[in-house]
Amino acid sequence: MTDPMRVRATMMGDKVEVKVLMSHVMETGQRKDNDGNIVPARYIVNVGASCNGRVVLSADWGPSISKNPYLAFRFKGAAKGDKVTITWSDTAGESRSDEVTIL
């Protein structure tokens, strides 16, 4: 099970500003738990954003993005009421998409 992202997309002039807060452990695989066992790696490797069927951002991530990742970006060519979809997939093969309406 994955937790929903918190996504906010707002018009700023002719641009859409997107702010995303994901819920993910972003475990590096180098950390040890209290018993000294290595905590297995698990982190987001791909992030994508699309709007009106058009890709507006794609990203490749490693384990050094902070836990519960934050991401902000801006794009042009969309209007109030359009939908922005954010998708991530991680090393465990889990993925999640969340959609938000541009305000």
Next chain:
Amino acid sequence: MQQPRRTFLVRAGQLGLAGMAAASGLLSRLVNAEETRPAFTATSIPDAWKALGVSDAKQSTDIAFKAPDIAENGAVVPVEIESKLPNTRSITLLVEKNPHAMSASFTFPEGTEPFISTRVKVAETSLIHALVKTDAGNFYTTKLVKVTLGGCGG
């Protein structure tokens, strides 16, 4: 004289092999086994550049890089990068002193601003590099972030 010398050489060879095996065992334990993307397994910035197909990059002042001078918590270091270079295709973040230098790469399709804001982990006081790929070549800028409290409370 011949015999002892040969046994010595053989012994030395065996020791060398054992040493190498031990070292590689240690390495594979340190390096994440699941990661297969070459750029993300690079341990230094030059190696990461090579894996990204970047042979040279010019230092540029047209890349705005915002990050704290001193980070109290290395696990959450906010970074903001904006490229003013025309036709910016991607921005890649690399932390020099992290076990694996490359942190993330962002690709901007037409219509998306060459701007990104996120948070990264910085293991110890280190230069952070922002590598920008454009149609006119590769550029980079750096920012020193001092980490007062690393992930391990050091």
